[in-house]
Amino acid sequence: MTVDREQQLRDNLAQLRDRLTRAAEAAGRRSDEIELLPVTKFFPASDIATLYRLGCRSFGESRDQEATAKIAELAELSELAGDIRWHMIGRIQRNKARSIGTWAFAAHSVDSPKVVAALARSAQQSLDNAARSAPLKVFVQVSLDGDESRGGVDVDASERLDALCAAVEDAPALTLVGLMAIPPVDADADAAFARLAQERERVQQWCGRQLELSAGMSGDLEAAVRHGSTCVRVGTALMGARPLTSPPEVTRVTPSSQTTKPGHRSSPHEGSSQ
Numbered sequence: 001m002t003v004d005r006e007q008q009l010r011d012n013l014a015q016l017r018d019r020l021t022r023a024a025e026a027a028g029r030r031s032d033e034i035e036l037l038p039v040t041k042f043f044p045a046s047d048i049a050t051l052y053r054l055g056c057r058s059f060g061e062s063r064d065q066e067a068t069a070k071i072a073e074l075a076e077l078s079e080l081a082g083d084i085r086w087h088m089i090g091r092i093q094r095n096k097a098r099s100i101g102t103w104a105f106a107a108h109s110v111d112s113p114k115v116v117a118a119l120a121r122s123a124q125q126s127l128d129n130a131a132r133s134a135p136l137k138v139f140v141q142v143s144l145d146g147d148e149s150r151g152g153v154d155v156d157a158s159e160r161l162d163a164l165c166a167a168v169e170d171a172p173a174l175t176l177v178g179l180m181a182i183p184p185v186d187a188d189a190d191a192a193f194a195r196l197a198q199e200r201e202r203v204q205q206w207c208g209r210q211l212e213l214s215a216g217m218s219g220d221l222e223a224a225v226r227h228g229s230t231c232v233r234v235g236t237a238l239m240g241a242r243p244l245t246s247p248p249e250v251t252r253v254t255p256s257s258q259t260t261k262p263g264h265r266s267s268p269h270e271g272s273s274q
């Protein structure tokens with residue numbers, strides 16, 4: 001860890017907290033009701049250790065394999081207390097759900113009954129053998145343009161969305177905490193988040209309590225805060241541009257990595273499936 005990197009992360013973090021405070025004020029909200037979740041995918045465990053020293057305790061990762069490698073690495077740094085809360089924010093494949101249920105504090109990207117069932121089983125086992133001390137917090141992901149191939153339940157398929165939320169509610173090892181969405185590329189962020197907020201309102205009506213909203217990234221967090229986000233997931237504005245390739249321990253040659261163009265910045269969706 002170079003001093004430069006530490007200074008850079010310290011500066012970025014301060015600027016980001018400032019930005020979030022201003023966004024909250026502009027929206028007439030309190031900034032302490034909005035969590036700033038650092039997204040550390042593609043960045044090394046040493047950056048996470050630095051952010052930990054700077055006061056961060058929650059981190060967002062998008063792939064099971066990359067997350068478990070970093071968790072193991074950080075566990076070896078004895079200076080770190082075991083109080084990190086890992087958030088799974090990327091696409092969840094059913095065969096990875098078993099693993100995710102053991103390490104994740106929260107999963108933001110739950111979008112199918114099969115994944116709910118697999119996470120419920122895994123989280124229950126982890127509770128039973130005391131590997132985890134609390135149910136897994138679940139955000140159900142909503143697709144705002146109806147393209148479910150990119151993740152999320154079609155926002156207009158309210159029956160399926162409700163059924164999925166109900167399945168989470170029914171699983172003792174899972175807690176439904178809210179909804180999550182990533183606005184479609186080129187969408188008007190305000191319109192997209194307004195639709196998401198409307199859906200949260202609707203689900204809150206029948207489940208009878210306040211739900212959270214995981215919404216907003218580096219480019220659109222102000223719009224998300226205007227529409228009630230309670231958790232902004234920020235990568236680039238904190239960490240800098242993501243490296244072009246995955247960290248060494250998870251590098252694999254895949255057709256998509258071979259076709260990655262030089263200078264191409266990874267999108268939130270990239271590398272989120274395995």
Ligand SMILES: *Cc1c(COP(=O)(O)O)cnc(C)c1O
Nearest residue numbers: 039089217218233234235236268
């Ligand atoms: C990568 C990612 C982010 C962070 O995006 P930035 O634009 O770098 O802030 C947020 N949410 C999800 C689901 C992601 O995969």
